[in-house]
Amino acid sequence: MTDLIDAGVNLTNHQFEGEHQAVIARANAAGVKAMLLIGCDIPSSQQSLELATRFDQYSTAGVHPHDAKDATEQLESTLTELAQNSAVVAIGECGLDYNRDFSPRDIQRSVLRRQLALAEKLNLPVYLHERDASDDMLSILKEFKVRGVLHCFTGNKQALKNYLNLGLYIGITGWVCDERRGKELQALVPSIPLERLLIETDAPFLIPRTITPKPKSRKNEPANLSYVCATLAKLYNVDENLVAKHSTENFYSLFDIAGR
Numbered sequence: 001m002t003d004l005i006d007a008g009v010n011l012t013n014h015q016f017e018g019e020h021q022a023v024i025a026r027a028n029a030a031g032v033k034a035m036l037l038i039g040c041d042i043p044s045s046q047q048s049l050e051l052a053t054r055f056d057q058y059s060t061a062g063v064h065p066h067d068a069k070d071a072t073e074q075l076e077s078t079l080t081e082l083a084q085n086s087a088v089v090a091i092g093e094c095g096l097d098y099n100r101d102f103s104p105r106d107i108q109r110s111v112l113r114r115q116l117a118l119a120e121k122l123n124l125p126v127y128l129h130e131r132d133a134s135d136d137m138l139s140i141l142k143e144f145k146v147r148g149v150l151h152c153f154t155g156n157k158q159a160l161k162n163y164l165n166l167g168l169y170i171g172i173t174g175w176v177c178d179e180r181r182g183k184e185l186q187a188l189v190p191s192i193p194l195e196r197l198l199i200e201t202d203a204p205f206l207i208p209r210t211i212t213p214k215p216k217s218r219k220n221e222p223a224n225l226s227y228v229c230a231t232l233a234k235l236y237n238v239d240e241n242l243v244a245k246h247s248t249e250n251f252y253s254l255f256d257i258a259g260r
Helices: 020-029 042-055 065-070 075-083 105-122 134-141 157-165 183-191 222-236 240-254
Strands: 004-009 032-037 058-061 088-097 126-131 148-150 169-172 197-199
Touching (some): 020 032, 058 075, 088 105, 197 222, 197 240
Parallel strands (some): 169 197
8 A cells, every 4th residue: 555644643642652663663564654753841842853753754743732831931033943953844733622621722722822922933833633623723723824734524514615725634533433423524534635645644533444454452553554554444435545645645745845
């Protein structure tokens, strides 16, 4: 099958401690050519960059809405410094999460605006997170010149339409492989143009429920990305190679990376 790129891996998560090289080796053996390592706060952004540099991958630098309450006045200068490294290809993971509200909503909105303004200044795409906050997210995104990806999309038809109208790419994870809670997303997949699709595992989370035989561990890995690709191919009614081809090309295009 055409090589895949995992457009979202939390390799700094404690579940991967001590096995970074092995995880990447298993991913490569499963046809995953490269991966984007996600920064969710300053320490994980720094560590993601270190891992990306060490293992020839890509990374993001940003503050997740869960951690917005901890953002300091030095946020912009720190992210700017990290972004000077060519391995950092996006600002984020940033956005709004009204589902868990781990940070006050006004602070979430403020920190999102700060990161969108920085991405615009640095001419970088954004890696976006949104849960139960699509109206506020859309309103804020319209204040800036935004290009990027709505990571792990699980919203409704109107939210999808709005994000596509803004020119965003849509990231799909193993959520689409879930026969219980993924039905709405499965129905929306054909409405996502292949030219705007990115596929990701969000590992170690959201392990595809289509893996057979059922794995003993619930820890997801980039090596499982092919299961997301296979489910998407069925929903689009196309060959898996076409999904892989588009998602890989879209990754290189969005993040302005020449194919290697």
